[in-house]
Amino acid sequence: MEILSYLLGLVLIAAGLMFHGFFKEVGKDIWGYLKSKFNPPDPDPIKVDGSFDSKQPTPSNRAWVNESKLYDFESRGYTYYPHPKNQAKCFRETGAGNNRYIEFLMVKPDADKVKT
Secondary structure: OHHHHHHHHHHHHHHHHHHHHHHHHHHHHHHHHHHHHHOOOOOOOEEOOOOOOOOOOOHHHEEEEEHHHHHHHHHOOOEEOEOOOOOOEEEEEEEEOOEEEEEEEEEOOOOOOOOO
């Protein structure tokens, strides 16, 4: 009888450990789903060609900013121009030869709101 209760205890412990891992993973999946549902990640930036011309705001209220200067412009209140397709950041590659640069299209803080 003692051996039977000992084996039953081992089976219950093994089942508990198995279900603990299962419910832990299910909890992670549910949390990830809810997090993405209520706070979706920003869409990936979209590469535009050199001739991309946003119609608004006016050219004096927007600027192509080198990626090394993004923090400075963000701290001055500039925002990223939302691409018409999915509101992602717009960027382009510029430069010649091996000197390639990435620039993002940004909008001045006092510019009219971009209509999408």
